[in-house]
Amino acid sequence: MTAETFSKPVRRTFYVADLKCYMCGSVSGSIESEHSLTARRTSATRLLRQPGRETPVQILNWRHLKCDPLWRATVVDESDVITRRYEDYNWLDERHVAVARRSG
Numbered sequence: 001m002t003a004e005t006f007s008k009p010v011r012r013t014f015y016v017a018d019l020k021c022y023m024c025g026s027v028s029g030s031i032e033s034e035h036s037l038t039a040r041r042t043s044a045t046r047l048l049r050q051p052g053r054e055t056p057v058q059i060l061n062w063r064h065l066k067c068d069p070l071w072r073a074t075v076v077d078e079s080d081v082i083t084r085r086y087e088d089y090n091w092l093d094e095r096h097v098a099v100a101r102r103s104g
Contacts, residue, residue, distance in 0.1 A: 009087040017079035019048075021067030027051065028074050031062050032082075 015036055019028040029050035047056040048065070059065070065074050 007088055009085045012084050012086065014082045014084060015079065016082055017076045019062060019065060019074040020077040021070060021072055022075050023070050023072045024067060026067060026069060027077075028065060028067055031059070031076075032056075 012034065014032050014034055016030060016032045018030050020026065021028060029048050031046050031048050033046040045058045045060060046062060048059045048062070049056045062074070062076075066072060067074055
């Protein structure tokens, strides 16, 4: 096994929150970003994941989003910080080594 096989995983932090209608309480979707959701950064794009849709939509400012039924303002609800771990480890390489050990 080489040193490349066990490289250090990359960790990325995401901020995730639900968008709720201020008046009726319905959830318009969830937003996620690598930057704080309340920071005033115009260049930071955020992803909007809406119920019933498979692909997320990129948005610049979630504050302009409205509730579908009432067309009222949405607020951030139930925010959370998530750390995702990305590994470049190839599990198939380990499998080939294990098979070679058994047969050899």
